[in-house]
Amino acid sequence: MNDILSGTLVRLSAVDPDEFSKAFAVWQRDSEFMRLMDSNAARLGSQKDSQKSLEKELEEQQLHQHGFTIRTLAEDKLIGDIGLYVVNWSGRDAFVGLGIGERDSWGKGYGTDAMNLILRYAFMEVNLRRVTLTVFEYNPRAIRSYEKAGFRHEGRLRKLLHRDGKRYDELFMGVLRDEWMELTQ
Amino acid sequence: MFGIATQLFEGQDIRFGPIDYDKDPEIEAKWTHNAEFMRLYAVEPARPISAAVVKKQYEKLEKRMEEEKNFYHFMIRAKADDHLIGKAEIQRIEWTNSNGQIRLGIGLADDRCKGYGTEAMKLLLRFAFAELNLFRMSADVPEYNEGAMALLKKFGFVEEVRRRQALERDGRRWDLLVFGLLKDEWQSQASA
Amino acid sequence: MRDLFRGELVRLTAEEPELRAKQEARWARDTEFHRLADSDAAQLYSDKKIKEWIEKNFEDGFKPDRYPFSIRTLDDDKLIGFLGLWLNLIHSEVWLGIGIGEREYWGKGYGTDAVKLCLRYAFMELGAQRVSLGVHEYNPRAFRAYEKAGFRLEGRTRKDIMREGTRTDSLWMGILREEWMQLQNGGQP
Numbered sequence: 001m002n003d004i005l006s007g008t009l010v011r012l013s014a015v016d017p018d019e020f021s022k023a024f025a026v027w028q029r030d031s032e033f034m035r036l037m038d039s040n041a042a043r044l045g046s047q048k049d050s051q052k053s054l055e056k057e058l059e060e061q062q063l064h065q066h067g068f069t070i071r072t073l074a075e076d077k078l079i080g081d082i083g084l085y086v087v088n089w090s091g092r093d094a095f096v097g098l099g100i101g102e103r104d105s106w107g108k109g110y111g112t113d114a115m116n117l118i119l120r121y122a123f124m125e126v127n128l129r130r131v132t133l134t135v136f137e138y139n140p141r142a143i144r145s146y147e148k149a150g151f152r153h154e155g156r157l158r159k160l161l162h163r164d165g166k167r168y169d170e171l172f173m174g175v176l177r178d179e180w181m182e183l184t185q
Numbered sequence: 186m187f188g189i190a191t192q193l194f195e196g197q198d199i200r201f202g203p204i205d206y207d208k209d210p211e212i213e214a215k216w217t218h219n220a221e222f223m224r225l226y227a228v229e230p231a232r233p234i235s236a237a238v239v240k241k242q243y244e245k246l247e248k249r250m251e252e253e254k255n256f257y258h259f260m261i262r263a264k265a266d267d268h269l270i271g272k273a274e275i276q277r278i279e280w281t282n283s284n285g286q287i288r289l290g291i292g293l294a295d296d297r298c299k300g301y302g303t304e305a306m307k308l309l310l311r312f313a314f315a316e317l318n319l320f321r322m323s324a325d326v327p328e329y330n331e332g333a334m335a336l337l338k339k340f341g342f343v344e345e346v347r348r349r350q351a352l353e354r355d356g357r358r359w360d361l362l363v364f365g366l367l368k369d370e371w372q373s374q375a376s377a
Numbered sequence: 378m379r380d381l382f383r384g385e386l387v388r389l390t391a392e393e394p395e396l397r398a399k400q401e402a403r404w405a406r407d408t409e410f411h412r413l414a415d416s417d418a419a420q421l422y423s424d425k426k427i428k429e430w431i432e433k434n435f436e437d438g439f440k441p442d443r444y445p446f447s448i449r450t451l452d453d454d455k456l457i458g459f460l461g462l463w464l465n466l467i468h469s470e471v472w473l474g475i476g477i478g479e480r481e482y483w484g485k486g487y488g489t490d491a492v493k494l495c496l497r498y499a500f501m502e503l504g505a506q507r508v509s510l511g512v513h514e515y516n517p518r519a520f521r522a523y524e525k526a527g528f529r530l531e532g533r534t535r536k537d538i539m540r541e542g543t544r545t546d547s548l549w550m551g552i553l554r555e556e557w558m559q560l561q562n563g564g565q566p
Contacts, residue, residue, distance in 0.1 A: 004220045016235035089466050090504050125230040127353040281418045284537045346532025346549045
């Protein structure tokens with residue numbers, strides 16, 4: 001059975017509370033990263049707080065959460081994280097969240113590779129039928145990457161985000177298992 | 186058959202051992218990153234975990250063994266250099282019905298064709314029948330796990346139930362097979 | 378849209394923990410019932426203890442993989458049994474456990490009606506790909522009811538139950554989504 005955790009540029013690996021919270025504490029200081037990833041106000045948190053909540057999350061091993069760290073294949077460097085959050089088992093749908101904290105790793109195809117891996121995992125291992133994501137209108141790089149991965153535009157929450165005195169839309173995108181299987185054939 | 190002088194946990198090239206909290210978490214964490222192994226060993230989605238989390242799982246495991254008293258977990262170690270090869274379990278023991286379920290996994294593909302599985306199965310079954318005094322053992326196997334099916338058949342397990350399309354993986358459904366072995370069946374092939 | 382919880386003879390309900398516990402404690406005294414329904418040793422627990430378990434199971438709210446129900450008759454609204462569904466979410470498999478505690482309601486179609494109702498719920502609302510169950514070899518009445526509802530025998534685990542000095546098999550049954558769909562379109566079980 002094929003190795004579903006390895007891609008062409010990156011691999012999906014375990015979230016180690018200690019290692020990840022240390023890395024995230026650094027990434028959090030990059031407010032551009034935070035504003036691209038999170039709709040809540042960017043904030044700074046201690047590594048300890050982050051580690052505590054991660055440890056608790058991992059201990060509970062929830063069935064609806066499938067989170068991974070992203071590591072480069074070339075250098076085994078931790079560059080970000082990606083995860084599925086099942087919200088509706090009847091509909092077999094999950095939200096996917098992706099964040100590449102290492103700036104030097106932006107624009108190199110790592111995000112797209114990680115997204116391809118998580119979609120394969122979602123459809124071939126968790127047996128979901130669709131995956132949803134939200135992305136901010138001011139993040140064109142991510143939008144293009146998601147389109148390439150097979151996501152289609154499904155709608156937008158108008159003027160949801162309020163940053164730098166302007167209002168922006170939050171876009172909803174989705175991909176169905178059937179579409180994805182055809183795409184990757 | 187066997188007298189009490191026979192060692193329950195010593196095989197030829199392998200032995201059963203307890204958890205080694207210093208050495209084992211790293212190794213088992215690596216196995217969880219190997220989707221091939223995880224998909225053979227478990228029907229839950231393959232989930233890579235860190236050594237720290239493995240350690241916590243070990244603690245929970247030992248606590249459960251102590252409290253619930255209906256399962257046994259063994260680590261499989263190579264006798265030559267003591268390295269961790271895999272794990273073996275007897276679970277879901279129903280004492281009033283004298284039955285239980287076995288589970289066996291060899292972490293690395295390279296370790297899988299060396300006869301370790303056969304030796305481990307021998308120890309596991311002897312423990313189940315001659316020490317726990319169970320009457321029958323079952324094993325659940327997805328139809329795609331030919332290695333496991335071959336090992337079970339070698340020991341005389343009989344395919345008893347075909348749970349049709351019970352699993353989904355890689356975009357299709359698979360049957361889950363239930364195998365069973367009774368004490369007298371084990372006794373006759375063990376002495377052979 | 379059909380009422381998911383209403384059949385022809387019975388309806389599925391959620392009862393208050395106190396009432397559920399009282400009934401279950403009473404039914405537990407009928408060891409023939411217990412031995413037909415379960416494989417663990419018969420036991421007697423107080424209403425209080427059973428109520429504690431029921432409430433503890435609900436401590437963290439609804440669980441996405443557990444659907445417990447009680448069964449009431451439509452004509453006299455009597456609480457006659459329980460029905461539990463356990464979901465394997467990853468593989469879309471639903472396990473069914475049912476027990477009619479009130480003896481006078483055995484062999485009259487109430488159980489079959491509850492099972493049919495639950496199959497509809499599993500396939501049409503829970504999105505199941507298959508529904509599974511286990512039944513004792515010494516419970517032919519239940520086996521027939523399941524067969525009538527469309528379940529097929531998939532095998533037997535030999536001699537896995539020991540009672541009264543006798544070893545018996547457990548029978549394992551399953552119904553696939555496509556099979557159930559065909560039955561709705563007039564196919565025969």
